[in-house]
Amino acid sequence: MSPLAFFRIKRLNQVHRTLLNADPVKTLIKEVAIASGFRQLGQLSRDYQKMFGELPSETLRSHKNHAKSFPARKIIAPQPNVANEMASEVLDGLLQKPKRIAPKYFYDQRGSALFDTITKLDEYYIPRIEQHIFSLFKRDICEEIGTARTIIEPGAGSCEKIKWLLPDISPAAYVPMDISESHLRENAAKLGLAYPGLIVDPRVCDHTNDTMLDIKLPGSSPVFFYPGSSIGNFEPEAVIDFMRKLRVMMGSGGGLLIGVDTKKNSEVLHTAYNDPKGVTAAFNINVLHHLNHLLGGNLKPDYFEHVAFYNENCGRIEMHLRCVKSHIAHIAGMDLEFSVGELINTEYSYKYHPQEFSALAQRAGLRMKRLWQDKQRYFSVMYFLPALLTV
Numbered sequence: 001m002s003p004l005a006f007f008r009i010k011r012l013n014q015v016h017r018t019l020l021n022a023d024p025v026k027t028l029i030k031e032v033a034i035a036s037g038f039r040q041l042g043q044l045s046r047d048y049q050k051m052f053g054e055l056p057s058e059t060l061r062s063h064k065n066h067a068k069s070f071p072a073r074k075i076i077a078p079q080p081n082v083a084n085e086m087a088s089e090v091l092d093g094l095l096q097k098p099k100r101i102a103p104k105y106f107y108d109q110r111g112s113a114l115f116d117t118i119t120k121l122d123e124y125y126i127p128r129i130e131q132h133i134f135s136l137f138k139r140d141i142c143e144e145i146g147t148a149r150t151i152i153e154p155g156a157g158s159c160e161k162i163k164w165l166l167p168d169i170s171p172a173a174y175v176p177m178d179i180s181e182s183h184l185r186e187n188a189a190k191l192g193l194a195y196p197g198l199i200v201d202p203r204v205c206d207h208t209n210d211t212m213l214d215i216k217l218p219g220s221s222p223v224f225f226y227p228g229s230s231i232g233n234f235e236p237e238a239v240i241d242f243m244r245k246l247r248v249m250m251g252s253g254g255g256l257l258i259g260v261d262t263k264k265n266s267e268v269l270h271t272a273y274n275d276p277k278g279v280t281a282a283f284n285i286n287v288l289h290h291l292n293h294l295l296g297g298n299l300k301p302d303y304f305e306h307v308a309f310y311n312e313n314c315g316r317i318e319m320h321l322r323c324v325k326s327h328i329a330h331i332a333g334m335d336l337e338f339s340v341g342e343l344i345n346t347e348y349s350y351k352y353h354p355q356e357f358s359a360l361a362q363r364a365g366l367r368m369k370r371l372w373q374d375k376q377r378y379f380s381v382m383y384f385l386p387a388l389l390t391v
């Protein structure tokens, strides 16, 4: 390593440390600084001031100076080894007490097919009611978004839901994001064929981590589209973190159209995640097959049963796998013990009253502009704009 590179890394680390200590600036600045390779701090500080008031001048001055001299994060970020990263993430979860597996591991080919089947079940009301809200209020929603906007859909999967807004919003570009490249490209191409003239610009990324911030967008002031209450699968603190990233990427002129499941009668919730055909159970247990395939292991799907219940105190559905036979199994080169009755947590699905969700969004620098609901208030579609806070 050249002395100059060494010096830059050292100084960059100092900047990072300052950022981390500069509460309340830390999260927002850190994220944008990383996303922009420290080049856009001027704009960032202006945005920040609009939202939260004056920046600590010490911090800003030092960052501006450093921003000029550091070309990009590439100098300190080697290409991550994705397989090792997954193995380490999975082991980290399985070594916790109680054990955990992140819900993103549900979605191998079979898991995605099972989820598709879930969305067609009568008991799983979310897709049906969300679509109903979109058809009831389509004109209103489209007017709110406006035309010729860049629409970004994190975790777009099949690219089906954007059709609810097409052709009315005639976007400047539609940017579906997904972690599964082949699936994404195939569905993006299909959408392009169905809507000639629509610019579809797919981007492969895992929107649940920081890589989303590295995506260079085709236009400015995008509108994010995040339907399906996927946000419910984040812990509330992670919701704020995620929405803050969207806030940063949307600048001062963008928006967020989001679908959020509501709190309701616990019987309805319970049935939605315990369907009598056992599709949700198969979906849950399939995560073990997926991990075996992905990381090399002999986790034993037959030694687990599906558990899902509504935890009223926390306002969330909890999905777990309960061990029915004590055993030892290995995964990613590690032996693990499982005892009868022990639970592996596989998913939380949080439910929010609109005002609860709006309060979280506010902490990410967003304000609720519109709310659309069905008659029973089973589901919310909300439109958020960047908040401009005055001090």
Ligand code: AVI
Pocket (backbone or CB within 6 Å): 118, 126, 228, 229, 230, 231, 232, 233, 273, 280, 347, 348, 349
């Ligand atoms: C993807 N996500 C919004 C679903 C949910 O309702 O939390 C995942 C799911 N898990 C079981 N059924 C559906």
